[in-house]
Amino acid sequence: MAYDKFNILTSTAVPLPIENVDTDQIIPARFLKATERKGFGDNLFRDWRYNQDGSPKEDFVLNNPIHGGKILVGGKNFGSGSSREHAAWAVYDYGFRCVISSFFADIFKNNCLNIGVLPVQISAAFLADIFAAIEADPKTELVVDLPQQTLTLSATGQSESFDINAYKKGNLSNGFDDIDYLLNIKQDIQHFGANTPL
Amino acid sequence: MKKTLFDKVWDAHVVQKIENGPDVLFIDRHMVHEVTSPVAFLGLKNRSIPVLYPERTFATADHNTPTINQHLPVEDPLSAKQLKALEENAKAHGISYWGLGHEKNGIVHVVGPEYGITQPGATIVCGDSHTSTHGAFGAIAFGIGTSEVEMVLSTQCIMQPKPKSMRINVNGQLGKSVTPKDVALYIISRLSTSGATGYFVEYAGDVFQDMTMEGRMTVCNLSIEMGARGGLIAPDQKTFDYIDGREFTPTGEALEKAKAYWDTLYTDEGAAFDKEYHFDAADIEPMITYGTNPGMGMGITKNIPNADQTQGGATTYKKSLNYMGYNEGEDMLGKPIDFVFLGSCTNGRIEDFRAFTEVIKGKQKAENVTAWLVPGSHKVLQAIKDEGLLGILHDAGFELREPGCSACLAMNDDKIPAGKYAVSTSNRNFEGRQGPGSRTLLASPIVAAAAAVTGKVTDPRTLL
Numbered sequence: 255m256a257y258d259k260f261n262i263l264t265s266t267a268v269p270l271p272i273e274n275v276d277t278d279q280i281i282p283a284r285f286l287k288a289t290e291r292k293g294f295g296d297n298l299f300r301d302w303r304y305n306q307d308g309s310p311k312e313d314f315v316l317n318n319p320i321h322g323g324k325i326l327v328g329g330k331n332f333g334s335g336s337s338r339e340h341a342a343w344a345v346y347d348y349g350f351r352c353v354i355s356s357f358f359a360d361i362f363k364n365n366c367l368n369i370g371v372l373p374v375q376i377s378a379a380f381l382a383d384i385f386a387a388i389e390a391d392p393k394t395e396l397v398v399d400l401p402q403q404t405l406t407l408s409a410t411g412q413s414e415s416f417d418i419n420a421y422k423k424g425n426l427s428n429g430f431d432d433i434d435y436l437l438n439i440k441q442d443i444q445h446f447g448a449n450t451p452l
Numbered sequence: 453m454k455k456t457l458f459d460k461v462w463d464a465h466v467v468q469k470i471e472n473g474p475d476v477l478f479i480d481r482h483m484v485h486e487v488t489s490p491v492a493f494l495g496l497k498n499r500s501i502p503v504l505y506p507e508r509t510f511a512t513a514d515h516n517t518p519t520i521n522q523h524l525p526v527e528d529p530l531s532a533k534q535l536k537a538l539e540e541n542a543k544a545h546g547i548s549y550w551g552l553g554h555e556k557n558g559i560v561h562v563v564g565p566e567y568g569i570t571q572p573g574a575t576i577v578c579g580d581s582h583t584s585t586h587g588a589f590g591a592i593a594f595g596i597g598t599s600e601v602e603m604v605l606s607t608q609c610i611m612q613p614k615p616k617s618m619r620i621n622v623n624g625q626l627g628k629s630v631t632p633k634d635v636a637l638y639i640i641s642r643l644s645t646s647g648a649t650g651y652f653v654e655y656a657g658d659v660f661q662d663m664t665m666e667g668r669m670t671v672c673n674l675s676i677e678m679g680a681r682g683g684l685i686a687p688d689q690k691t692f693d694y695i696d697g698r699e700f701t702p703t704g705e706a707l708e709k710a711k712a713y714w715d716t717l718y719t720d721e722g723a724a725f726d727k728e729y730h731f732d733a734a735d736i737e738p739m740i741t742y743g744t745n746p747g748m749g750m751g752i753t754k755n756i757p758n759a760d761q762t763q764g765g766a767t768t769y770k771k772s773l774n775y776m777g778y779n780e781g782e783d784m785l786g787k788p789i790d791f792v793f794l795g796s797c798t799n800g801r802i803e804d805f806r807a808f809t810e811v812i813k814g815k816q817k818a819e820n821v822t823a824w825l826v827p828g829s830h831k832v833l834q835a836i837k838d839e840g841l842l843g844i845l846h847d848a849g850f851e852l853r854e855p856g857c858s859a860c861l862a863m864n865d866d867k868i869p870a871g872k873y874a875v876s877t878s879n880r881n882f883e884g885r886q887g888p889g890s891r892t893l894l895a896s897p898i899v900a901a902a903a904a905v906t907g908k909v910t911d912p913r914t915l916l
């Protein structure tokens with residue numbers, strides 16, 4: 255599944271200062287019934303975003319027009335719980351290309367990297383500063399520089415570097431996925447498969 | 453070089469190491485279910501490629517399936533569509549398919565071991581986080597996302613950096629009514645839901661050695677709830693006796709080859725772990741959760757902790773208690789409940805039904821309780837009948853449903869209504885996990901049974 259190449263992203267960000275946001279909140283299980291990868295963005299954070307009658311909950315950040323952008327900033331341990339990749343799709347489909355937190359659940363992080371969403375893990379202190387900066391000015395911009403592996407608050411120049419596996423970085427910058435890579439070494443795989451003990 | 457059990461299994465499956473990148477890991481067995489596979493099959497279609505090893509791929513329907521009247525057409529059109537898609541995809545690619553009504557149908561992590569798909573030292577993946585269950589056999593088993601499902605279908609490999617290693621030792625004697633579920637909930641309460649993130653866990657010590665295979669499955673199943681990629685336990689004679697003669701267990705020459713490999717499956721004396729914990733079995737009580745993540749668990753006789761005693765944010769903690777309708781410092785004992793759910797890949801096996809039946813035998817289901825007893829598979833259902841448990845359950849006022857994931861995740865019709873309390877033997881108590889607004893108390897089958905006959909949270913030790 256090809257996606258847009260990721261290079262440098264400059265955008266405002268949507269703040270979600272809640273810890274342990276699990277994938278059941280990101281996309282509740284009842285929306286997993288799709289047989290196609292479409293329309294998940296509409297149900298991103300469904301139960302926090304809408305009342306049972308379908309009307310928007312005014313106090314939820316995605317319903318607040320002063321916030322927007324291609325970056326989602328979440329509290330510690332973002333994406334915990336169920337392995338559903340639909341959570342990452344929902345984030346992508348809604349229009350986010352980058353999620354920032356001080357800590358990510360493993361599977362969610364992997365799922366993001368696989369579909370072209372960059373998870374950026376930064377220190378708790380910087381995360382707090384970013385939340386504060388957005389609260390002070392919702393128009394404040396963040397710069398996610400994948401080649402340099404840095405995240406910068408434009409207004410103050412405050413910056414921190416982040417880790418990303420070199421291989422995943424290559425894939426993200428080229429817009430291709432793991433399957434493209436593996437199909438290229440299919441013969442090695444089949445040779446290996448013929449000799450496994452199980 | 454001294455190796456851990458995990459190292460040995462992992463290293464035996466590395467096809468290629470990518471410099472500064474992940475390992476390419478060969479997957480022995482791939483379990484597929486209806487929810488996380490349709491988009492993956494669509495991906496194959498878009499790339500015009502086949503399933504590379506259909507014989508290493510096994511499909512079953514479980515998440516969406518109704519647990520009553522399975523002989524009738526599935527009512528929910530979206531569920532029906534996903535089930536149909538799996539059936540067609542399995543057929544098109546020559547994959548074995550145990551769909552609704554099939555005698556081998558059941559929850560993917562229950563049927564895998566039942567039919568010997570799960571083998572010691574194997575690499576096993578499935579698009580479901582509780583794939584860690586299969587680690588009970590000394591397999592490396594973990595959940596994957598849909599892109600990875602497509603990857604395994606098309607290349608039989610996944611790409612992952614090798615996780616860090618953790619060993620959790622529990623030694624000593626477990627007390628009365630303390631089950632494998634309690635051991636797992638206890639460990640999660642001590643480590644928190646992110647305490648093992650980035651790690652693969654080996655469980656060691658007498659407590660796990662003494663456990664039955666089903667008990668080990670329950671423990672490994674819950675590894676993911678402390679953030680671990682998975683958990684495993686070294687295979688021993690119990691493991692080999694369990695797999696002996698099952699449908700997909702190797703035979704003849706293949707078995708000899710497998711045995712030579714299985715003989716190597718233990719952690720070398722002195723092998724290093726990145727992290728190690730030791731717990732004492734005597735400290736573990738029957739457990740119950742009071743909040744909205746599996747780390748919010750405590751011994752059933754304790755009081756709900758105050759926000760200032762918890763790690764993590766007090767605001768999040770209070771939000772969680774508020775959702776549950778509980779207050780800091782309260783007793784859990786005596787709290788009224790509305791539903792009891794016995795089932796799921798965590799506690800939907802025959803031993804769980806035996807334990808439940810043992811408690812309710814000769815008693816009556818409480819009037820205020822709706823009980824959903826859902827076997828993990830048709831094989832479990834059959835055993836419940838064969839062993840005479842069904843009669844005991846009926847006499848006590850309980851009904852049995854048909855196999856499936858049921859109220860574990862509320863994707864099917866079994867949903868706990870908003871605001872209601874359910875004592876559940878499943879694995880997740882997240883907000884809305886069992887239905888929008890539902891409130892989940894995770895516990896063992898024994899604690900669930902005690903709640904079912906008393907209508908409130910009850911210490912099972914007072915009933916037995």
Ligand code: SF4
Pocket residue numbers: 514515559560561580582796797798856857860861878879
């Ligand atoms: S029983 Fe629950 S956790 Fe297990 S496979 Fe089904 S939905 Fe997943």
